Each structure stands twice: as C-alpha cells, then as structure tokens.
Amino acid sequence: xxxxxxxxxxxxxxxxxxxxxxxxxxxxxxxxxxxxxxxxxxxxxxxxxxxxxxxxxxxxxxxxxxxxxxxxxxxxxxxxxxxxxxxxxxxxxxxxxxxxxxxxxxxxxxxxxxxxxxxxxxxxxxxxxxxxxxxxxxxxxxxxxxxxxxxxxxxxxxxxxxxxxxxxxxxxxxxxxxxxxxxxxxxxxxxxxxxxxxxxxxxxxxxxxxxxxxxxxxxxxxxxxxxxxxxxxxxxxxxxxxxxxxxxxxxxxxxxxxxxxxxxxxxxxxxxxxxxxxxxxxxxxxxxxxxxxxxxxxxxxxxxxxxxxxxxxxx
Amino acid sequence: xxxxxxxxxxxxxxxxxxxxxxxxxxxxxxxxxxxxxxxxxxxxxxxxxxxxxxxxxxxxxxxxxxxxxxxxxxxxxxxxxxxxxxxxxxxxxxxxxxxxxxxxxxxxxxxxxxxxxxxxxxxxxxxxxxxxxxxxxxxxxxxxxxxxxxxxxxxxxxxxxxxxxxxxxxxxxxxxxxxxxxxxxxxxxxxxxxxxxxxxxxxxxxxxxxxxxxxxxxxxxxxxxxxxxxxxxxxxxxxxxxxxxxxxxxxxxxxxxxxxxxxxxxxxxxxxxxxxxxxxxxxxxxxxxxxxxxxxxxxxxxxxxxxxxxxxxxxxxxxxxxxxxxxxxxxxxxxxxxxxxxxxxxxxxxxxxxxxxxxxxxxxxxxxxxxxxxxxxxxxxxxxxxxxxxxxxxxxxxxxxxxxxxxxxxxxxxxxxxxxxxxxxxxxxxxxxxxxxxxxxxxxxxxxxxxxxxxxxxxxxxxxxxxxxxxxxxxxxxxxxxxxxxxxxxxxxxxxxxxxxxxxxxxxxxxxxxxxxxxxxxxxxxxxxxxxxxxxxxxxxxxxxxxxxxxxxxxxxxxxxxxxxx
Numbered sequence: 001x002x003x004x005x006x007x008x009x010x011x012x013x014x015x016x017x018x019x020x021x022x023x024x025x026x027x028x029x030x031x032x033x034x035x036x037x038x039x040x041x042x043x044x045x046x047x048x049x050x051x052x053x054x055x056x057x058x059x060x061x062x063x064x065x066x067x068x069x070x071x072x073x074x075x076x077x078x079x080x081x082x083x084x085x086x087x088x089x090x091x092x093x094x095x096x097x098x099x100x101x102x103x104x105x106x107x108x109x110x111x112x113x114x115x116x117x118x119x120x121x122x123x124x125x126x127x128x129x130x131x132x133x134x135x136x137x138x139x140x141x142x143x144x145x146x147x148x149x150x151x152x153x154x155x156x157x158x159x160x161x162x163x164x165x166x167x168x169x170x171x172x173x174x175x176x177x178x179x180x181x182x183x184x185x186x187x188x189x190x191x192x193x194x195x196x197x198x199x200x201x202x203x204x205x206x207x208x209x210x211x212x213x214x215x216x217x218x219x220x221x222x223x224x225x226x227x228x229x230x231x232x233x234x235x236x237x238x239x240x241x242x243x244x245x246x247x248x249x250x251x252x253x254x255x256x257x258x259x260x261x262x263x264x265x266x267x268x269x270x271x272x273x274x275x276x277x278x279x280x281x282x283x284x285x286x287x288x289x290x291x292x293x294x295x296x297x298x299x300x301x302x303x304x305x306x307x308x309x310x311x312x313x314x315x
Numbered sequence: 316x317x318x319x320x321x322x323x324x325x326x327x328x329x330x331x332x333x334x335x336x337x338x339x340x341x342x343x344x345x346x347x348x349x350x351x352x353x354x355x356x357x358x359x360x361x362x363x364x365x366x367x368x369x370x371x372x373x374x375x376x377x378x379x380x381x382x383x384x385x386x387x388x389x390x391x392x393x394x395x396x397x398x399x400x401x402x403x404x405x406x407x408x409x410x411x412x413x414x415x416x417x418x419x420x421x422x423x424x425x426x427x428x429x430x431x432x433x434x435x436x437x438x439x440x441x442x443x444x445x446x447x448x449x450x451x452x453x454x455x456x457x458x459x460x461x462x463x464x465x466x467x468x469x470x471x472x473x474x475x476x477x478x479x480x481x482x483x484x485x486x487x488x489x490x491x492x493x494x495x496x497x498x499x500x501x502x503x504x505x506x507x508x509x510x511x512x513x514x515x516x517x518x519x520x521x522x523x524x525x526x527x528x529x530x531x532x533x534x535x536x537x538x539x540x541x542x543x544x545x546x547x548x549x550x551x552x553x554x555x556x557x558x559x560x561x562x563x564x565x566x567x568x569x570x571x572x573x574x575x576x577x578x579x580x581x582x583x584x585x586x587x588x589x590x591x592x593x594x595x596x597x598x599x600x601x602x603x604x605x606x607x608x609x610x611x612x613x614x615x616x617x618x619x620x621x622x623x624x625x626x627x628x629x630x631x632x633x634x635x636x637x638x639x640x641x642x643x644x645x646x647x648x649x650x651x652x653x654x655x656x657x658x659x660x661x662x663x664x665x666x667x668x669x670x671x672x673x674x675x676x677x678x679x680x681x682x683x684x685x686x687x688x689x690x691x692x693x694x695x696x697x698x699x700x701x702x703x704x705x706x707x708x709x710x711x712x713x714x715x716x717x718x719x720x721x722x723x724x725x726x727x728x729x730x731x732x733x734x735x736x737x738x739x740x741x742x743x744x745x746x747x748x749x750x751x752x753x754x755x756x757x758x759x760x761x762x763x764x765x766x767x768x769x770x771x772x773x774x775x776x777x778x779x780x781x782x783x784x785x786x787x788x789x790x791x792x793x794x795x796x797x798x799x800x801x802x803x804x805x806x807x808x809x810x811x812x813x814x815x816x817x818x819x820x821x822x823x824x825x826x827x828x829x830x831x832x833x834x835x836x837x838x839x840x841x842x843x844x845x846x847x848x849x850x851x852x853x854x855x856x857x858x859x860x861x862x863x864x865x866x867x868x869x870x871x872x873x874x875x876x877x878x879x880x881x
Contacts, residue, residue, distance in 0.1 A: 032750025036757070036790070039383055039459050045790040047461055050478040054456045084550070085376030086534035095550055147579075154585050165589060166582045167575055168552055261577040263373070263551025271372070276750045 005301065012293040019289040020072075023282045024065050030276075037276040038082055055082065057278070068282065078286070079279035083272065089283035092268060097287065099168055100264040103187065103256070104249035106180050110188030111195055111245065116231075116238070118192070119199025123207060124226060134196060141193025150186045150259035158182060166261040183260040187253055191245045198241055202234035209233075235306045243299030250295070251288040352608040357590030358848050360875045364570035365555075366851075367592045368863055369583045373551045373576050376534035378526075379449070379519040380458040388516055389864025393556060393572065395519030395539035398427055398446065399510065401867045403857055405678065405773040407514060411441065411540065411563075422505030422813055423468075429496040433563040435522045436544040443498040447490045448523045450500075454484035457531075460517040466506040505811040507818060511772030542567045542871040551576055568853075568874040593851050593875070594863040597844040599723070602665050605846060616667075616844045620770035620858050622676050622778070623668070625716065625731070625836035627763055630796040634714055634762035635705075639832075642703040646711075646740075647833035649699040652692045653738045654731055660839055663730055664723060668839040674778055674826050676840040678858040681775040681819045681826070689837055696738045708739020715743040718765035719752040728765065731836070757790040766794065767841075769861055775822040780806045783829055795834040802828050850876045 035051035036043070043051075052058050056067065071077040078089035118134040125131050158165045163181055170176045206212065207230055215225045254266030269284035271277075361367060374387040382391050400410035409415055411433060416425040433441050453464045454473040464470045468489030477484035489501040502509060512518055519539060526533045537545055540563065543556035554574040558567040577583045580598040587595040597605075597614075606614045627636040627647055636646050656670035670688035675681050697707065705711040716732065718724045728744050735742055742763065747755065756764050771777050780787070785803050787793040805825040812818045830837075845863050847854060852874040857867045865873075 030751070031754050032748070033754050036753055037750040043383070043459060044462050046474075046478065047459070048790070050456050051459075053478070080531070083375045084373070085378060085381045086529075086531040087550070092550070151579075151581055154582055158585075159589065165585050165591075166577050166579075258578045259582055261552070261575070261579070261582060263549075263576070267578070268551070274748065274750070 005297070008297050008300065012297070015293055016286065016289055017069075020069065020282065020286060021065065023285045024061065024068070027276075027278045027281060028061050032276045034082055034276045034278055072286075078283035081272075081280045082277040083275045083280065084277075089279050092280060093265070093283055093287050096263060096265040096268040096284075099262055100250055100253060100257075100266065102176070103180055103184055103253060103262060103264060104246060106184035107186075107188035107191065107249055107253075108242070108246050110184055111191035112242065113192075114189065115192035115195025116199050118196040119238075120203060120226060120231065122196065122200040123203035124222075126204060131200075135200070138193040138196045141189050142197070144190065145255075146186055146190055147255045147259050149189070150183070150256060153182045153186055154259070166259075168262045183253075183256050183262060186260075187249060187256050191249070194241060194245065195238060199234065199238055202237050203230055206230045206234045232306060236303060239299055239302050239306060243295050243302075247292045247295040250291045352604050354588070354605065354608045354610045356588045356610050356613070358850060359590035360593075360848070360850050361573075364568075364875055365573050366569045366571070366873065366875065367573045367575065368594055369586065369592050369596075370574050370576045371578055371580075374554070377537040377545070378534035379517050379521060379539075380452050380455065380460065381534055382516055383459040385862055385864065389862065389866055390554060390556075390574065391519070391537065391539075392516045392541070392864075392866055393543040393870055394537050394541045394545055395516055395521070396433075396541050397514050397516065397519045398429075399514040401514060401773070401857060401859060403855055405857055405859060407510060410514070411520060416500075416510070418813070422507065422811060423502045425500040425502075425510070426493075427498040427500070429498060430563065431496055433540055434561055435525075435538055435540055436559050436561070437522065437525065437538050439522060439524075441520055441540060442495050443492045445520050445523065446498050447492050449520045450490050450518060451484060451487055452521070452526070453517065454487060456482075460515075463512040463515065463517055466502045466504075466509045466512075468501045468503050471503075505813075507810060507813060508772065508774050508776045511774055511777075515771065543572055546571070562871055564871050567871040569870075572870075587846060590848075593848050594854075594865075595846040596863045597667070597846060599665070601846070602667055602844050610846075612849055613846045614844065615847050615854075615856070616842045617856050617860070618669075618677050618858060619841050619843045619861050620676055620678050620773060621767060621841040621861065622671055622674060622837075623727075623765075623767040623839045623841065624671070625763060625765050625838060626795040627834055627836075628759055628761060628794070628796060629798070629834060630759065631762045633712075635703075635712060636714065636762065644833060645699040645703040646705070647836075649696040649703065649738065650735065650740060650836050651689050651833055652696040652699070653740060654689075654734045654836060654838070655691045656689060656839060657691070659727060659730055663726060664839070667842050667844050669842065671837040671840050673830055673837060674782070674835075675775050676770075679770060679773055679775055679778070680815070681823050683823065683826075693738055700739060705739070708741065711740060713741035713743055714762040715745040716763045716765065717745045717747065717752060717755065717761035719749045720746055721749065724765055727838075756794050759789060759794070759796060764794070770859065773859065775819065775826065776806065776809060779822055779825050779829070783825075783834070797829065797832070797834045799828060799832065852876050 033048065033052070034057055035048040039048055039051055056064055071079065078093065081087050081089055081092055084092060118138065122131040122134040154165045164179050167179060169179045212225060212230055215229050251266060253264060254270050256262070257264040257267040265284065265287070269281065272280035272284060370386055372386055374390050375384060377387055377391045377394065379391055379395055382388050396411050398410060398412045399407050402408045407415070411430055413428040413430055416427045418425055429441060429443050429446065435441060450464055452458065453461050454470060454477055456477050461474045464487070465474065467487055469487045470489060473484040473487045491499040493499050522538055525538050529536050535548060542559055542562045542564070544559050545554065546557040547555040553576065556572040558570055560566045577586065583592070583595055584601065586592055602614065605611065628634060629637050631637045636643055660666065660668040660670055672686045672688040673683060677684065700706065700708060716728055718728050725746060732742050732744060755761060756766070768778060768782060781792040783793055783797045783802055784806050785793065785798040788796050788798070802825045805821050809818045809821040812821065843856070843861060853872040854865060854868060856865055859867045
C-alpha cells in the first residue's frame with residue numbers, strides 16, 4: 001500500500017510539470033498582450049513595452065518557463081500578480097483556496113447526506129411514491145443550472161431564513177457558517193442529485209445479491225443489512241463520483257462563487273484569464289492540478305478500503 | 316416509468332416557467348394609461364452611518380501611480396487628494412493648492428502654493444517636496460500613467476532612463492521645490508491641457524516614508540490626505556473606509572464607506588432592494604421598471620462625458636471603407652445615414668443613451684448643441700451607395716464588425732447589422748474578449764470595430780488629440796488611423812493657446828473637419844443611471860462620474876438622513 005501510494009505520488013510530478021508547460025504555451029498562444037491589457041487603452045506603446053520588459057514577458061518562452069520552474073522548485077514562489085498590485089500569487093491563492101475548500105467541504109457534506117439518503121430510500125422503497133418523489137427531485141437537481149438555483153435562493157430563501165444573500169464573512173465560525181449555507185446548498189443539491197441516482201441503481205443491484213438474502217435470513221435487522229452490508233458494497237461507484245464531484249467543487253465552483261460573491265479559487269482564475277494575469281493563471285491552474293491529482297489519489301486509495309479485492313489485485 | 320417521466324417533465328416545465336416569471340412578479344397598479352410597478356425595496360440606512368456601495372470587481376490596486384481602471388480610481392480618489400479638483404460645473408478649482416497656479420506668460424511655468432497644515436492621515440503635514448516625489452514616481456517603470464508627466468521638462472528623459480535601467484527614475488528638472496510650500500512645474504513647451512492632469516488621481520500626493528516602507532504593498536496599504544482612510548480590505552470581498560476626522564475640508568458626515576464586491580448584477584439588485592446598499596448601478600431591465608414604479612424617486616440620471624462609436628480602419632488594405640477617395644467617404648456617410656440611433660437609444664438601450672451628433676458629448680467644452688443628431692435617411696444612403704459604385708449594395712464586399720464581449724455590445728451590433736442590411740450594406744459580426752480585441756484593434760486588424768471613449772478631463776483635446784491626431788495612430792489611441800494634416804495642425808496650435816474661447820474655436824474646427832471625413836459611425840452619447848436611496852443627501856454627481864463611485868462628488872458632504880428613513 002505504501003509503495004503504491006509513493007508510486008502514485010511520483011507519477012503526479014510529470015503530470016504537474018506537463019500542466020505548467022501547457023499553461024505556459026496557452027498563455028503565449030492566446031491573443032491579448034498582458035501589458036496592454038493591464039495598462040489599458042490609454043497607455044502609450046513605450047509604457048506597455050516597459051511593463052512587459054519589467055515582468056520578463058518579452059523574454060523567449062523557454063527562458064520564462066525555466067525562470068518559473070526555478071522559482072517554483074527553489075522557493076515555491078508563484079510570482080506576483082499582474083492585476084492585484086503588491087500581492088503575491090501565493091497569497092492570493094491561499095486566500096481563495098481557503099474559501100473554496102470550506103465551500104466544497106460544506107457542499108459535499110450536504111450532497112452526501114441528501115444524495116445517499118435519497119438513494120438508499122429510493123432503492124429500499126423502490127417503485128413507491130417515495131422512490132418517484134426522490135427521483136423527481138433528483139432529475140430537477142441534475143437539470144437546474146447552478147446560477148439559476150442560486151438566484152432563486154437569493155430572492156426567495158435568504159429573506160425567509162434571514163440569511164445573508166451574498167458575500168463571505170469569516171469573522172467567526174457562526175457568521176461563516178451562515179454566509180456559506182446558501183451557496184453550499186446550491187452546489188450540494190446539484191451534486192446530491194447525481195449521487196442519489198447513482199446510489200439508487202448501485203443499491204438496487206446489491207440488494208438482489210445472494211449475500212444480502214443470506215444476511216436477512218440470519219435475522220439481521222434491515223438497517224444493518226442496508227447500511228453495513230449493502231451500502232459498503234455499493235460504495236465504489238459512489239466514491240468515484242464523489243471524488244470527481246469534490247474535485248470539480250474545488251476548482252469549478254466559479255458560477256456559484258460569482259452569484260454569491262464568494263472570493264474563491266474558480267472566480268479568481270476566471271478573472272485572471274480575462275485580465276491576462278499570466279502568473280495568477282499559471283499558479284491557479286497548477287493548484288487546481290494538485291487538487292485533482294490529490295483527490296484522485298485519495299479515491300483510488302479508498303477503493304482498497306471499501307473492497308479488499310482491489311488491494312489484493314494491486315499486491 | 317415513462318408515464319412517471321412525462322408527468323415529471325410537465326411538472327418541471329411549470330416549475331421552470333413559474334420561477335422565471337416569479338422574480339418579475341411585483342404588484343402592478345394602474346395609473347391612468349401608465350402601468351406603475353410597486354417595488355418592494357427597503358430604505359434602511361446603516362445604523363452606524365456607513366455608506367454602502369457595490370463593486371463588480373476587486374480594485375486591482377490603490378497606489379495612485381498604478382490606477383488605470385474606474386474601480387480603483389473611485390476608491391483611491393476618496394483616500395487621496397490632488398493639487399486641483401473640479402467644481403460641480405466641472406471648472407477646475409484648487410484642492411491641495413491654495414489657489415489656481417500662477418502661469419508664466421509663455422505658458423510653460425506653473426507656480427503653486429500648497430495649503431498649509433494639511434496632513435496625511437498618519438499625521439505628518441504635507442510639503443511641496445511630497446508633490447515633487449509623488450509626480451516623480453510617475454516616471455518609474457511601475458507607473459501606468461507616465462504619459463501624464465511627459466510634458467514636464469526633463470520628464471521624457473527620466474522616463475526613458477527608468478525604462479532602460481529598470482530602476483527608479485532620476486530627478487526631473489522641471490519639478491522644483493522653491494520652499495516648504497512652494498512648487499514650480501516647468502513644461503518643455505506650452506501645453507494648456509496639462510493643468511487637467513493635476514486633477515487626476517494618478518498625480519495625488521503620497522507620503523514618501525510610507526511608500527518606501529511598504530514598497531509594492533503600498534498599493535494595498537494606501538495613505539493619503541483624503542476624506543476617508545482605508546481601514547480594512549478583504550480581498551475579493553469588501554473594503555471598509557473610515558472617515559478621516561482631520562480632513563482639511565472638514566470631517567465627513569458619513570462614518571465610513573463600505574464597498575462589497577458582488578460580480579453578479581442580479582445579486583446586487585437583490586441586496587439593494589433588501590436595504591443593504593445605498594446606491595446601485597442600473598443594468599438591463601432595471602431602468603424602465605423602476606422609473607415607472609413607486610420607487611421612481613430613487614432613479615438618478617445624468618449625462619456623462621462619453622461617446623460610443625464604430626470606427627472604420629482607414630488604412631486597411633482591401634476594405635472598401637478605407638482611404639480618402641470620394642467613393643470610400645460616400646460609403647462611410649451611407650453607413651452613418653442607415654442606422655436608426657433613436658431605436659438603439661430609446662428602445663434597445665431603454666433610454667439610457669441618446670443619439671450622437673458628433674464626437675464631443677454634451678458637457679465637454681466645445682460641444683455643438685445646435686448640430687442635429689445624425690438622421691436616419693435610407694433614401695440618401697441608397698443614393699450615396701450607388702454613387703460610390705455599389706447600387707443597392709451590389710458588389711460591395713462584406714466586412715466584419717469587431718466588438719468585445721461586454722454589456723450591450725452584441726445586441727447593438729446585431730441591430731446595426733440589420734439596419735445596414737436594409738440598404739444593401741453587408742457586414743459580419745466578430746466578438747472577442749477585451750484583451751484579444753484590444754490587441755487586434757491597435758494592430759489594425761479589423762476593418763470596422765466598436766469602441767467608446769470616456770473623458771479623462773472635460774476638454775475637447777482629450778477626445779480629438781488622442782483619437783484623431785496622426786501621431787497617435789494605432790496603439791497610441793487613433794485606431795481608425797485617421798490622418799489629416801489640417802486636423803493635426805489645429806490640435807497642435809490649440810495646445811499653446813491660453814485664451815479658452817480661441818482654443819475651443821480651433822478644436823471645434825478640428826471636429827468639423829473630422830466629421831466631414833466620416834471616420835466613425837457616430838453612434839451614441841451616454842447617460843449614467845443609478846438607483847440611490849432617498850435618505851442620501853448631498854450626493855451630487857458631476858458629468859465626470861461614470862458609475863456609482865461618484866468621482867468628484869464632494870464625499871465629505873454626503874450625508875445619510877436617518878430622519879427620512881422608512
């Protein structure tokens with residue numbers, strides 16, 4: 001298990017390097033001069049050139065790339081933002097990721113509780129009104145764009161519950177919790193729909209297996225049968241989806257962050273792309289790659305816990 | 316199961332329709348022939364007297380030499396002061412200077428006396444040396460507006476030296492400290508519009524010791540002499556400015572200003588309705604409804620110093636609209652006569668714009684109010700098209716109209732495309748993001764493109780020199796590549812003329828010559844429209860205000876009237 005983990009970690013290094021290279025090439029390929037974008041329509045060409053020169057954007061791409069890698073591996077320095085004057089990319093990403101990780105954990109919690117709960121209920125009460133209602137809500141959840149659900153929540157839910165409509169306030173745990181409820185619910189409900197549908201079908205498969213019949217015939221209670229024996233064996237496809245969803249929540253919550261005015265990672269990177277903030281684009285995408293590689297690794301490792309046969313195969 | 320699914324589909328369709336309609340379901344009251352909307356909007360001032368303003372984006376930086384966007388400009392101008400400022404009629408008046416400068420007879424020397432006793436918010440009194448330092452910083456490689464000091468004697472050399480050495484600029488000979496509170500600025504040659512530069516936030520005074528102490532981080536810990544002081548900045552979330560009790564014009568009536576960054580306009584509107592903002596920028600759909608509602612008194616509009624246009628690239632090879640030939644000029648005139656600006660302004664853009672009658676918008680010195688807006692004259696347009704060699708548009712090649720992805724640009728472009736099609740002028744549409752658009756445009760790639768211009772200062776020179784002088788072709792700002800020696804000469808002559816009437820006459824002549832050449836499809840002038848709570852007093856925007864930030868508003872006088880709160 002340890003060697004497997006180490007091997008996966010080592011495999012991540014070329015992935016990350018490749019990501020930095022691709023981002024560098026894309027930054028160079030997309031139209032839009034960083035100096036002109038930052039200094040604006042009114043800046044004279046000499047100022048634009050001086051700006052690019054000062055930041056090394058006039059150097060050949062291999063030189064820029066080498067300099068970036070050197071800074072990255074010697075000091076873990078991701079550079080200084082072009083747009084946010086006086087802020088380092090490390091600082092910006094640290095702040096943004098802090099918001100996003102809280103949002104992702106909170107929304108994943110909602111997604112798991114609602115999704116697995118609804119999935120189990122639908123499977124156990126298959127073809128009853130409970131099943132139909134759960135799946136109706138799930139279909140609605142899958143179909144709804146998150147920005148639209150978010151706007152509806154801002155207009156109708158926030159005033160009723162007395163919650164803040166927008167913004168992120170981490171003054172203390174309670175205010176932070178209140179400011180994250182609506183965005184986490186909007187994001188989590190969408191993921192919960194996918195999880196519920198998957199959980200239902202996986203559970204339906206498992207519940208017809210012989211070992212479940214055996215467990216019931218031994219006189220085990222229905223709760224033990226469903227939660228201990230059935231759910232654990234239905235978990236692998238769910239874990240795969242949960243892992244991917246969590247990765248997307250961490251990097252792709254840009255619409256939710258925009259609607260609810262949360263200063264998260266997705267919004268930060270999209271803004272950086274619009275502004276051609278090269279250092280922040282590269283740093284942001286690098287961080288996103290780390291997150292994806294890490295989440296996928298955790299998912300793979302968790303397979304072994306859920307299904308020992310996976311571990312045996314690896315050995 | 317399929318029955319269940321179809322039932323589900325019907326239910327979902329209804330839910331979708333209901334939820335789309337519901338947000339607009341304010342109650343309606345009939346009042347004569349007009350439908351009046353009843354809008355539920357709370358008027359509740361902040362209990363601590365904080366004025367709350369929404370921002371679409373986080374300000375990139377607040378160091379005056381780095382300010383190049385409207386968001387940073389709006390925040391920084393509440394923290395810093397300049398030598399001069401504008402009165403509500405947009406006349407220059409002294410701010411940190413005791414009086415308007417004494418200008419030498421040859422128009423090159425400006426002598427200022429600085430107000431005594433004005434202090435930075437950290438306590439130190441300002442001196443003339445602070446102004447020298449602050450202006451000199453504009454020459455550094457980090458500066459985004461070094462062009463503002465270029466007219467000063469020795470500035471070009473300092474800027475060049477800083478660029479080549481990538482270090483701080485050497486001293487600029489034309490900025491002299493004559494005493495503790497005496498400052499002299501000497502220009503290379505007379506350049507009358509220079510005085511406006513001294514009212515721009517980029518030339519604001521900063522304390523040297525704090526700039527040197529914080530380095531680049533001064534941009535995030537700004538300290539100035541303004542009516543407000545930055546207290547807290549949560550990146551991407553909010554900025555809190557506290558009133559500066561020692562402000563030299565008197566302590567502000569507000570306790571502070573709270574900016575909150577909310578990128579989504581609908582979410583901003585909901586916060587405004589919930590009583591969480593004092594002001595709101597009006598976006599699509601809001602103005603017609605609010606102006607015919609029980610909350611119509613919250614709508615505030617004023618004409619701004621801005622123009623929107625579609626430019627023809629006059630040097631584009633292969634474009635039928637390029638060049639000075641009679642045929643190309645007639646084609647450009649035909650385009651100008653084919654567009655229904657009234658429809659654009661009143662219907663498509665809900666009355667927030669009005670048809671342009673030239674380059675200079677109302678409020679700019681030299682605006683010609685007697686000139687009618689460009690008419691819609693399809694007959695004349697067809698005649699011109701035929702005279703240009705393209706009867707009913709036969710044989711006229713299609714060119715693309717380039718525009719950037721922002722606001723109403725796409726729908727205006729579609730409407731113009733349809734108008735032109737009616738007379739036989741074919742155009743395609745090409746949409747790019749701002750960065751890519753800007754780069755292509757200044758390289759001269761598009762034949763036909765959309766741009767706008769908002770005044771840096773209320774002088775016609777700011778429009779005409781930047782957008783039409785041949786020395787500014789391409790990346791200098793003249794992206795139509797307009798080249799008319801007579802116009803150049805008139806603009807150049809105006810730089811040295813101190814008699815305002817004479818200057819304006821010269822610049823009006825230049826504008827008339829440009830209009831005769833039709834380098835643009837002259838489109839629209841703009842009104843700024845905001846919502847503002849009725850309990851806010853003394854918020855009197857000038858035409859230089861281009862959003863809710865209220866640039867050049869007397870912020871120390873703005874007040875929240877709690878008595879009027881509902």
